[in-house]
Amino acid sequence: MHRKLFTLKEANDLLPTIKAELANLQKLSNELEAQHTIYQILKNKTVDTSSEPLFELESRLEFKQLEIKLFVENFTRKGVLLKMIEPGLLDFPSVVDGKEVLLCWREGEERITHYHEHEDGFAGRRPHPES
Template identity: 50%
Template sequence: MKPVLFTLEEANLLLPRLQEELIKLQLLVQQFEMKFEMLQQLKDNRRSGSRPAGGGSDDPFFELESQLEFMRMEVELAVGNFERKGVLLKMINPGLIDFPSMLNGEEILICWKQGEERASHYHGYDDGFSGRKRFPDAGLTN
């Protein structure tokens, strides 16, 4: 499958929807981490001999582990949604998204970091975020 290539304008038109999806993904990851921490504490308490009140089940962790598995699948689906749009989600927190593009016959990545109003920089595939340069058509604002 040939990768999707974006112009700077197309990247910025897609950005508001991607930002909404990113915020939902960040919240989901935060909830997953909190629930995982809770499970670890419950397991630690059980190992140290203290038992949670009321647990009549053979596996007192089954429900929490099931919720975590479902949340993990939700995270994978959300990450996959970025890929299906042709963008590269490089980091969830803080959000870092790359848009494959071409500039002067060279394959590049238009990059956006959460907190920036719009995508206005790019870097080569091997340069990474630290090699960012201002996109020629990005204008003087931002």
């Protein structure tokens, strides 16, 4: 399977779109967590587990999970590796000095300025030579 490799400029040009999508994904994830908590409370208090409110909430949870899955798949289709939703952590496959690496962006950073090798992970981040 062919993997997209980003230049630093391509990754930074895509970043505003990716940030907006990440914000939507984070919102959905937080909503899912809140609804799941409500579901657990309701489920523990309800004797009849086939009750309509419980069923409706289950349906909303399943739909929210599907929405989240589609967002994650969209990152993958673009070639972006979603490492963490909260806080956002993204990797963009790239090449630096002839070696395949991952351009690394963490939520709160204005633009991508660091990279790391595949096996080093976030802890091995180094400044990109072009940044």
